Structure formats: C-alpha cells, structure tokens
Amino acid sequence: MAERVDGNAIRTQRTRTRVLAESLRLFNELGEAHVTTGMIAESLGMSPGNLYYHFRNKDQIVGELFARFEERIDVPPPVGAEGPEAIEDLWLYLHLMFEGIHEYRFLYRNLDDLVGRSRKLRERFNRIARRKRDAIVALCEGLAGAGLMHASPDEIRALAQNVLVVSTYWLNYRALRASRPNASPGGDEDRALGEGAYQVMALVAPYLAPEARRHLDRLGRSYIE
Amino acid sequence: MAERVDGNAIRTQRTRTRVLAESLRLFNELGEAHVTTGMIAESLGMSPGNLYYHFRNKDQIVGELFARFEERIDVPPPVGAEGPEAIEDLWLYLHLMFEGIHEYRFLYRNLDDLVGRSRKLRERFNRIARRKRDAIVALCEGLAGAGLMHASPDEIRALAQNVLVVSTYWLNYRALRASRPNASPGGDEDRALGEGAYQVMALVAPYLAPEARRHLDRLGRSYIE
Numbered sequence: 001m002a003e004r005v006d007g008n009a010i011r012t013q014r015t016r017t018r019v020l021a022e023s024l025r026l027f028n029e030l031g032e033a034h035v036t037t038g039m040i041a042e043s044l045g046m047s048p049g050n051l052y053y054h055f056r057n058k059d060q061i062v063g064e065l066f067a068r069f070e071e072r073i074d075v076p077p078p079v080g081a082e083g084p085e086a087i088e089d090l091w092l093y094l095h096l097m098f099e100g101i102h103e104y105r106f107l108y109r110n111l112d113d114l115v116g117r118s119r120k121l122r123e124r125f126n127r128i129a130r131r132k133r134d135a136i137v138a139l140c141e142g143l144a145g146a147g148l149m150h151a152s153p154d155e156i157r158a159l160a161q162n163v164l165v166v167s168t169y170w171l172n173y174r175a176l177r178a179s180r181p182n183a184s185p186g187g188d189e190d191r192a193l194g195e196g197a198y199q200v201m202a203l204v205a206p207y208l209a210p211e212a213r214r215h216l217d218r219l220g221r222s223y224i225e
Numbered sequence: 226m227a228e229r230v231d232g233n234a235i236r237t238q239r240t241r242t243r244v245l246a247e248s249l250r251l252f253n254e255l256g257e258a259h260v261t262t263g264m265i266a267e268s269l270g271m272s273p274g275n276l277y278y279h280f281r282n283k284d285q286i287v288g289e290l291f292a293r294f295e296e297r298i299d300v301p302p303p304v305g306a307e308g309p310e311a312i313e314d315l316w317l318y319l320h321l322m323f324e325g326i327h328e329y330r331f332l333y334r335n336l337d338d339l340v341g342r343s344r345k346l347r348e349r350f351n352r353i354a355r356r357k358r359d360a361i362v363a364l365c366e367g368l369a370g371a372g373l374m375h376a377s378p379d380e381i382r383a384l385a386q387n388v389l390v391v392s393t394y395w396l397n398y399r400a401l402r403a404s405r406p407n408a409s410p411g412g413d414e415d416r417a418l419g420e421g422a423y424q425v426m427a428l429v430a431p432y433l434a435p436e437a438r439r440h441l442d443r444l445g446r447s448y449i450e
Contacts, residue, residue: 112337112397126402151431158427162391165424168401169394172337176393177351199390202383206376206431 016054018044020068023061027106028189032062033113062114066121069107073100074128077135086146087212090139091219094200097132097167102193108171129164136160140207148212155207162203170196241279243269245293248286252331253414257287258338287339291346294332298325299353302360311371312437315364316444319425322357322392327418333396354389361385365432373437380432387428395421 022044026035037058041051055061075096078089101108115122140156143149151159174192201220205213247269251260262283266276280286300321303314326333340347365381368374376384399417426445430438 111401115401122401129402155427155431158424162387162424162428165391165394165398166387168398169390173390173393176336176340176347177354199383199387202380203387203428206380 012054015046015050019046019051019054020061020064024065024104024106027062027065028104032058032106032110037061059118063118063121065104066107066124069100069104070124070128072103073097074131077139086139086143086148087208087215088219090136090143090204091216093135093139094163094167094197098193098197098200101167101171101196102189105171105189108168109175111168111172129168133160133164136163140204143208143212148209149207150209151207159203159207163200166199166203167196170199237279240271240275244271244276244279245286245289249290249329249331252287252290253329257283257331257335262286284343288343288346290329291332291349294325294329295349295353297328298322299356302364311364311368311373312433312440313444315361315368315429316441318360318364319388319392319422323418323422323425326392326396326421327414330396330414333393334400336393336397354393358385358389361388365429368433368437373434374432375434376432384428384432388425391424391428392421395424 019040023035023040026040026043035058037051037055038048040061041048044051055064073096077093107114111125115125137156137160140149140151140159141153144151144156149156171192174195198220201216205216208216244265248260248265251265251268260283262276262280263273265286266273269276280289298321302318332339336350340350362381362385365374365376365384366378369376369381374381396417399420423445426441430441433441
C-alpha cells in the first residue's frame with residue numbers, strides 16, 4: 001500500500017522555500033533593513049496575509065536564513081593530505097567559507113545590527129566564529145607539522161584571528177570605501193568576493209614554505225583572473 | 226596699549242570644549258546612538274537651552290569631534306632612519322594610529338551607521354583611509370629598500386589594505402565576540418587596544434627580515450605586558 005502524500009504539507013514547504021529564496025535575494029540586493037515583508041510578498045505575487053501565514057514577521061525569516069547559512073558554512077575542515085596537497089585542504093576550506101559569505105552577504109553587511117537585535121543570533125554567530133578559528137588553526141598546524149608552514153603556535157593563533165577579521169569585515173570595508181553608499185550591482189559583488197579571498201590568501205602566504213606558497217598562488221589565481 | 230580680552234569669546238570657547246570632551250566621554254562609554262543632547266547637558270549640569278546655544282544638534286557635535294579626530298590621526302608618516310631604526314618609524318606610525326582610534330573609539334564602533342548618515346563624513350573617512358594606506362605603503366617600501374622587509378609591491382599593497390581592515394574593525398569584531406553586547410568597561414577597552422595593535426603587528430612581522438622582526442617584537446611587547 002503506497003503511503004499517502006500530503007499535498008498540503010508539500011505546498012506549504014514549497015511556499016516557505018520560495019519565500020526564503022526571494023527574501024535572501026532582496027536582502028542581498030537592497031540590504032535587510034530596507035526590505036519589508038510587504039515587499040517580499042509583492043515580489044512573489046503573494047498576498048501579505050498568505051506570507052504572514054507562513055512567517056510571523058521578518059525576524060523569523062532572518063532567523064531561518066541564518067539557520068541555513070549556519071548549515072552551509074559550519075562544515076568540518078577537510079583533513080587528509082599530508083604532502084604538498086595539504087595546502088589544498090586550507091584553500092578549499094577558505095574557498096567554501098567565502099562562498100557561504102557571498103551567498104548570505106546581507107548577514108555580513110549588517111552584522112552589528114543583526115546580532116545587536118538578537119542574543120540568539122549573537123551566540124550562534126560566535127559559535128560559528130569559534131569553530132572557524134579552530135578549523136583554521138588545525139589546518140595551519142597540519143601545514144606546520146608537514147614543514148610547509150613556518151609559524152609558531154602564537155603566530156598561528158594571531159593569523160587565524162586575522163583571517164576571521166578580514167573575511168568577516170571585508171564587504172563592510174569595501175562598502176565604506178565605495179564612493180556611493182549601498183552601491184552593489186551584481187558584478188561588483190562578485191569582484192568583492194574575489195578581492196576578499198585575495199586579501200585572506202595574502203595573510204597566509206608569507207608563512208608558507210616557497211613550494212606551498214607557489215601552490216597557493218596557482219590555486220588563488222582563479223579568483224582574480 | 227594692551228589688546229582687550231573678549232571675555233565672552235573665551236567663555237564660549239571654554240563651554241564648547243567642555244561639551245565636546247563630555248560628549249566624547251559619553252559616546253565612547255555608551256555608544257553614540259544611546260546618548261542624547263539632553264544627557265550631555267545633564268551630565269555637565271547645564272540647561273538644554275544653553276547646550277543648544279552652542280550646538281544645534283548631536284550631528285553637529287559628532288561632526289566637530291570627527292574634525293578633531295581627523296586632525297589627530299591624519300599625521301604624515303615619520304621619515305628619516307634608513308638603518309634598522311626604520312622599523313621604529315613604522316611602529317611609531319601604527320602606535321599613533323591606534324592611540325587615535327582608541328581616543329575616538331565611538332566612531333569605529335558605529336562606523337557604518339555614521340558614514341551612512343552623512344556623505345561628508347564618508348568622504349572624510351575615505352580620505353583618511355587613503356592617506357593611511359599610502360603612508361603604510363611608503364613605510365614598507367622604505368623597509369624593503371633597506372633590505373629589512375621581503376615583500377613585492379603587490380604584497381605590500383595587500384598588506385597595507387589588511388592593516389587598514391584589521392585596525393578599522395578590530396573593536397567591532399571584539400564586541401561581536403563578547404558574550405554581552407555593549408559590554409565595555411574602561412580596563413577592557415585598554416586591553417582591546419593592545420590586542421588590536423598585537424594583531425596588526427602580526428600582519429607585518431612575517432615579511433620582516435629576522436633582525437627587524439626581533440626589533441618589532443621588542444617594541445610591541447610593551448602592548449601586551
């Protein structure tokens with residue numbers, strides 16, 4: 001006997017997914033502070049009442065997007081390679097981190113405000129930051145152990161911290177330096193991602209042995225070309 | 226014949242100075258967004274009307290504090306020493322930069338909001354950032370020319386950019402990672418300054434020749450001891 005498919009549950013799930021995807025798109029494009037639930041409903045050709053049936057308010061939408069971001073970005077660091085390929089593990093980890101930041105860039109553009117509004121978001125953001133730092137330290141210690149990185153434990157700790165600061169605030173710094181506030185056409189955001197990745201690679205590079213450094217250069221070139 | 230002293234002008238100047246000093250203290254302690262002109266007047270035992278006579282609104286106070294910050298921080302980089310002492314020029318420049326950030330830390334804690342509200346502040350902030358970057362590049366090129374730093378022009382440019390990102394956002398990053406929002410007792414702010422300076426020195430250190438690196442370590446130790 002085939003299981004009965006609950007058509008309502010599927011429709012509900014599909015609607016929630018559409019609302020979240022459209023909210024993410026609008027938040028990234030206009031900034032979360034400038035988007036209302038009314039705008040999200042209108043953009044989807046949906047009545048405000050129908051949207052409200054699925055999400056009580058904008059904060060709930062932000063909370064769900066944050067949960068997806070967390071799932072996306074909070075991946076364990078790759079481990080394995082011990083030879084020169086270990087540098088690829090670090091590169092891959094940073095690459096995935098940047099992709100996640102890019103995909104959910106509205107969170108980063110408005111971070112102080114978002115975590116100021118919600119203690120829960122603040123705690124979740126801190127947990128992510130702590131795990132990222134630990135992952136970067138572990139990857140660097142692996143490189144140091146393999147003789148591919150020359151850095152003391154203190155230097156690795158300071159380096160991991162700087163990787164987090166630069167990756168967390170690169171988009172804000174860039175927006176601050178832009179001639180017009182909130183100027184963020186699509187192509188420019190892609191360039192911002194590439195530049196941020198380049199700046200973070202520049203933090204790691206001087207600690208690498210020449211061979212590993214050349215390897216990282218080759219991997220990183222895809223970002224700026 | 227002695228020049229006549231204008232008592233009113235002196236009193237006005239003195240009052241303005243007192244208002245600015247107290248505003249700076251309150252902004253740094255509570256955050257600019259949480260301070261009203263009423264609170265500033267009350268804290269000085271002054272009537273709101275009297276404060277209003279000197280400053281039309283809070284934005285005018287912020288603008289004047291920004292002008293003082295600009296004067297304080299926008300100093301030409303020291304030039305001169307070509308031997309191992311050239312590292313002291315860089316250290317001194319970064320040290321003065323950090324002191325200025327510390328003294329006007331409310332600007333940095335609320336930067337996106339402040340420059341978002343005023344195009345003029347944004348332009349002035351950008352001018353400061355550009356000059357700082359140029360100064361750091363010039364100091365590093367001096368070190369490279371003296372054989373005390375091993376870095377290509379591209380590396381120096383990326384390094385100067387990272388010095389700006391880390392110094393601009395260190396206080397925000399630290400606040401974000403703190404368990405309670407807006408927790409900023411005085412002693413903690415001093416520690417924040419020291420940690421920020423330490424993180425920035427860690428950006429520069431790996432590019433230095435061993436001798437210059439030891440020299441920078443000695444100079445920097447005063448921050449964390």
